[in-house]
Amino acid sequence: MAVQGQQTPAVSHSDGSSNYGGGLKYGTGMGSPDLYQYLVEHSYRPNQHLDALHEESMKQGRRGMCSPPDSIPLLQMMVKLTQAKKIVEVGVFTGYTALGMALMLPEGGVLHACDISAEYPAVGQPIWKAAGVADKISLHIGPATDTLADLLAAEGEGTFDMGFIDADKANYDSYYELILKLLRPGGVVLVDNVLWNGSVLKTTAVDADTRGIQAINDKIFKDDRVDICMLPVSDGVTIVRKK
Numbered sequence: 001m002a003v004q005g006q007q008t009p010a011v012s013h014s015d016g017s018s019n020y021g022g023g024l025k026y027g028t029g030m031g032s033p034d035l036y037q038y039l040v041e042h043s044y045r046p047n048q049h050l051d052a053l054h055e056e057s058m059k060q061g062r063r064g065m066c067s068p069p070d071s072i073p074l075l076q077m078m079v080k081l082t083q084a085k086k087i088v089e090v091g092v093f094t095g096y097t098a099l100g101m102a103l104m105l106p107e108g109g110v111l112h113a114c115d116i117s118a119e120y121p122a123v124g125q126p127i128w129k130a131a132g133v134a135d136k137i138s139l140h141i142g143p144a145t146d147t148l149a150d151l152l153a154a155e156g157e158g159t160f161d162m163g164f165i166d167a168d169k170a171n172y173d174s175y176y177e178l179i180l181k182l183l184r185p186g187g188v189v190l191v192d193n194v195l196w197n198g199s200v201l202k203t204t205a206v207d208a209d210t211r212g213i214q215a216i217n218d219k220i221f222k223d224d225r226v227d228i229c230m231l232p233v234s235d236g237v238t239i240v241r242k243k
């Protein structure tokens with residue numbers, strides 16, 4: 001899959017920084033675009049449904065919201081390693097990462113996919129169906145803090161194997177706390193965009209997204225309820241394992 005040149009529309013922040021674009025969307029943590037291309041070519045094994053959904057996603061107005069291909073092998077590996085049967089994703093967009101994870105779920109497994117809008121998930125739904133995983137994805141539309149609280153009430157604490165946080169950064173702390181409750185001991189939550197296109201280095205950042213990412217990174221680093229590993233995959237992903 002060719003990934004070079006897939007520039008995404010920049011989202012400008014009040015402090016002048018930009019994310020989801022501006023040329024660094026792919027491989028924030030990588031030394032060069034060529035090295036990033038090499039990494040994708042040697043880790044992302046093409047899948048016709050994932051490729052079709054990625055292509056559709058790149059046609060959307062907010063295409064920069066779609067995770068890059070190197071996030072897929074990481075998410076899929078975590079589904080396998082945790083032997084996940086129950087997953088929650090916060091932030092669906094067109095459902096590219098949801099599809100990647102759902103493809104790894106065993107029979108009877110379920111991925112609860114939470115988004116505030118049904119508009120973009122509708123792009124992915126026919127492809128979920130074609131891939132044979134539509135019945136494994138339960139889509140919840142509404143503010144994710146409400147959805148996660150509802151899931152906690154309905155399913156109970158310690159009932160999930162895995163989570164993925166990839167929505168509005170200002171609410172990351174709430175998503176993290178709610179998902180930690182949902183996870184069983186040994187369960188993992190992956191936190192996306194933890195390098196935020198390099199903006200985490202801006203100590204004077206005032207925008208809510210950058211501050212939200214900086215705050216959750218600081219908090220997770222000191223959190224003795226969990227084991228952690230921050231990776232320069234995609235835009236930075238922290239793997240958090242509940243003790």
Ligand SMILES: C[S@@+](CC[C@H](N)C(=O)[O-])C[C@H]1O[C@@H](n2cnc3c(N)ncnc32)[C@H](O)[C@@H]1O
Nearest residue numbers: 066067091092093096097115116143144167168
């Ligand atoms: C970066 S995109 C998710 C991308 C997706 N994980 C993928 O790579 O295929 C972020 C998504 O979070 C959703 N979102 C933003 N604020 C939200 C909120 N308060 N509650 C639930 N979803 C929200 C947006 O609608 C958007 O679809």
